[in-house]
Amino acid sequence: MEFPNRDSKIPILVVPFPAQGHLNSLLHFSLLLSSHGLPVHFASSSIHNHQARHRLQGWTSASLHNITFHDIPIPSLPPSTPNPNSTHSFPSHLVPxxxxxxxxxxxxxSSLLHSLSSSSSSLILIHDPLMSFVSDEAASIPSIHTFNFQCVPANFVLSYLYESTSKTWSDNHILFSPSPSPSPLHDTVPEEVITFCKKHYYETPCDGMLFNTSLAIEEAFIDLLAKQDDFVAGKKIFAVGPVSPLTVTDNKSGPRHSCLEWLDKQPPKSVVYVAFGSSTTIPVEQIEQIALGLEKSKQRFIWVVRDADRGDVSQEAEPEKVKSLLLDFEKRVEGMGMVVRGWAPQLDVLAHGSTAAFMSHCGWNSCMEAMSMGVAMLTWPIHSEQPRNALLITKYLKVGVMVREWEKRDEVLTWEKVDEAIRKVMVDEEGLEIRRRAKELGEKIRAGIEGGSSYEQLLAFINYISEFK
Structure with a gap:
């Protein structure tokens, strides 16, 4: 497809929600659009734009110059510290x-919307649904065409839709039988978060929806979602994922991360990568059991141990509990495993030839990255859409095993269960089949990006918005 000069194309304004998983996926998508010559504007607080750029993986630093960042100054954020003893695992400290x-x-x-729209015949607005106020602001400007970008999979949107409208599933395979399915919100987030979501995530006029998913993963769910006339109501649906790169490029100068140097020395497909994302704080008792499980499994591993993000990640500090708890553990597993404190280059780790499996909280970005790289998963859902993502991985796609079942979320999982799950994937005959399916799924997803369905969906979106010029 021939693309005209960038300056002759319709501008795109991207407005992410200020949380790491949302910032990450929308910045990846912005870079994907800009790589096709589209003029993209990315607007958030200066603090969160810095966070998004600082943690970006898979793109060269030069690629960021193709996006116009609007670093909106805001007052200093109120203090925010994760609470490892909270009765709920959701990072509620971030809600304020x-x-x-x-x-x-x-x-x-609002000012930016008016400014950009006045300098062009049309403007494309892409926003996170939790930033629905942006669509309200845009509704009064006829030249703006709005799309919401879903950072959760299509099956989760369907489950939320069916729960809120009291519909019943029309296809048995959607149920993930025989495993019970958690409620999309009420079982997975605390009440103050539900209140927040209802306040900021509401239906607004839009031309379409973008999903960071692939038809190789969710074709049945995308098809079913498209049939929900009362929800879709003429909106276009585009499955453009994965939005993160498949060929990882180091975007920073200087030495590689030490965990990658360590991975280079390990045999192919021999390492379990353990990481629970940017919104999770694991209690001390559970860290002790994970450590024992990793040690007893006798499998090579990289374990990222960190508290949930604070409001401003530049103020991160290594928790004292980690220093004391893991000091002896690191000595005992020297040569077999590596503990990483703070942020780790997850895309690089998952893309590495020595990585065989990923023990994860099952945030959708992490799921998409693992599946795209053909890595089997050990699922440990903690909140939000993660329990349903874990069911998708283990029961529907069958490219992983459940470590901690959602029904036992309030219990400390023993080291025996951790050891058992690791061995099931890394040693047992069942694990060979799971890893084979994961590799096959990764190949299908990559084929979708390299000229297949995901590529066609992205071009369909670009062609669609070009008609508004």
Missing amino acids: IWEFVIHHLRSPI
């Missing part, structure tokens, strides 16, 4: 931060 940021973004983004 999100309210604060959204409040201070409203007026500047």
Whole structure:
């Protein structure tokens, strides 16, 4: 497909929600659009734009110059510290931060919408659904065409839709039988988060929906979603994922991360990567059991141990509990495993030839990255859409095993269960088949990007928005 000069194309304004998983996927998608010559504007607080750029993986630093960042200044964020003893695993300490940021973004983004739309015949607005106020602001400007970008999979949107409208599933395979399916929200997030979501995530006029998913993973769910006339109502649906790169490129100068140097020395497909994302704080008792399980399994591993993000990640500090708890453990597993404190280059780790499996909280970005790289998963869902993602991985796609079942989320999982899950994937005959299916799924997903369905869906979106010029 021939692309005209960037300056002659319709501008795109991207407005992410200020949480790591949302920032990450929308920045990846922005870079994907800009790689096709589209003029992309990325607007958030200066703090969160810095976070998104700092943690970006898989793109060269030069690629960031193809995006116009609008670093909106806001007052200093209120203090925010994760609570490992909270009765709920959701990072509720961030809710006041999100309210604060959204409040201070409203007026500047409104001004930006008017400014960009007045300098072009049309403007494309792509926003996170939790930033629905942006669509409200855009509704009064006829030249703006709006799309919401879903950071969760299509099956989760379907489950939420069916729960909220009291519909019943029409296809038995959607049920993930025989495993019970958690409620999309009420079982997975605390009440204050439900209140926040209802306040900021509501239906607004839009031309379409973008999903960071692939037809290789969710074709049945995308098809079913498209049939929900009362929800879709003429909106276009585009499955453009994975939005993260398949060929990982180091975007920073200087030496590689030490964990990658360690991986280079390990045999092919021999390492379990363990990481629970940016929104999770694991209690001390559970860290002890994970450590024992990793040690007893006798399998090579990389384990990322960190608290959930604070409001401003530049103020991260290594928790004291980690220093004392893991000091002796690291000595005992020297040569067999590596503990990483703080942020790790996850895409690089998953793409590495020595990585065989990923023990994960099952955030959708992590799921997409693992599946795209053909890596089997050991699922440990913690909150939000993660329990349903774990069911998708283990019961529907069958490219992973469940480590901790959702029904036992309030219990400390013993080291024996951790050891058992690792061995099931890395040693047992069942694990060979799981890893084979994961490798096959990864090949299908990559084929979708390299000229297949995902590539066609992206070009269909680009062609569609070009008609608004």
